[in-house]
Amino acid sequence: MLHAASTPTPSPSPTDLGPLPPPDPSQWWDWFVGVPLRIAITILVSVLVLVLLRWLIHRTIDRIARGYQSESVTGGLLKVDPVVAERRAQRARTLGTVLRSTASIVVGTIAVLLVLGDLGVDLAPFIASAGVVGVALGFGAQSLVKDFLSGTFMLLEDQYGVGDTVDFGVVRGTVEEVALRVTKVRDSAGTLWYLRNGDIARVGNQTQEWANAVVPVVVAPDTDLEAARAAVQRAVDAVQGDPVLGGAFLEPPTLRVGDAITADGVELSVSVRTRAAMQWDVQRALRLAARDELHDAEVTLVSA
Incomplete structure (x- = not known):
């Protein structure tokens, strides 16, 4: 006697089970006060810190650029030496640019790493990759890094400034512009020389103090x-x-x-x-x- 083939019992569809329960509002709130809120707070704090740092740098640099010179006092009024004032202003502007750029890079990098950490991204590969890229850039741009480092120390030490008559060994003339990478010097013949700061081995300043x-x-x-x-x-x-x-x-x-x-x-x-x-x-x-x-x-x- 043949038996009828058994057919599988169909599983009930979601409509058969009735309407889905509404999402729990507490779950949405817990999710919102979790990762998104931490990311928003991180970004907000980073922006506030960056704005505060840039404001402090601008205020400090502006005060240095407008600093009084106490070398000559007449009738209780301070007289500012134009040459010294221009030197201070040039140094202040250049150092201010460096400090603002450094602050933006540091704060931005920290903010990005914190956001990636909140998103659950494994930072180890990023850090390793950044290290490899940094080493590659360091080897490929050694001269550029050397120029910037030399320019930074030159400005901090105030070796020379705009308007100084300086002997660099290879050229002697009046400094017209000082930047982190190059220094512009005009010689007695009127030729404008561009000297890379990393290549300057000696400096003889004939107009300082x-x-x-x-x-x-x-x-x-x-x-x-x-x-x-x-x-x-x-x-x-x-x-x-x-x-x-x-x-x-x-x-x-x-x-x-x-x-x-x-x-x-x-x-x-x-x-x-x-x-x-x-x-x-x-x-x-x-x-x-x-x-x-x-x-x-x-x-x-x-x-x-």
């Missing part, structure tokens, strides 16, 4: 040295009494006789400490004044 104006005067060997000394001293007194150049003298001038004695003549040397960048004007004035005084004293001038 103070300078020495040295003027050698050579007279004939048979000259009355006392008369020559008196004539040069009158020239020094005339320049020191000048209303403009006299203010550049920081110390009393020194006059020496006999620094060098040769068959060609006897050397008299004038040395005076002057304000920065004023030594060349003082030297020119001393040479011209010494020539005139020696001529009036009928002293034979060999060279000056």
Whole structure:
């Protein structure tokens, strides 16, 4: 006797079981106060911290750029040296740019890592990849990194600034712009040189703080040295009494006789400490004044 094939019993459909229960509002609330809220708080705090840091940097840099110079005080009012003020402003602007960029990178990186952590992303591969990429970039851009690091330390140490007359060994001229990667220098011929900060091995700043104006005067060997000394001293007194150049003298001038004695003549040397960048004007004035005084004293001038 054949038996009828048994058919599987169909499973009840969702409609057969009736309508689905409504979602529990507490589950939605628990989800919202979990990951999304933590991400929103992380982003909000990061933005607030970044805005605060950039505001503090801007305020500090602006105060430095507008800083008073206490070197010369007249009538209770501070006078700002234009050269020094420009140096400070240039340094402040460059350092402010570096600090703002650094703050943005650091805060942004930390915020991204915190958000990825809240999303449950494994950060270990990202950190390892970032390390590999950083090493590759470090090897590929060594010269660029060297330029930026050298520029940063140069600015922090205030080795030179805009308006300084600087000798870099390969070129000598006036600094026109200072940046983190390159320094622009204009030489006496008018050529604008671009020097990479990482390639600068030495710096000779001739216009920082103070300078020495040295003027050698050579007279004939048979000259009355006392008369020559008196004539040069009158020239020094005339320049020191000048209303403009006299203010550049920081110390009393020194006059020496006999620094060098040769068959060609006897050397008299004038040395005076002057304000920065004023030594060349003082030297020119001393040479011209010494020539005139020696001529009036009928002293034979060999060279000056």
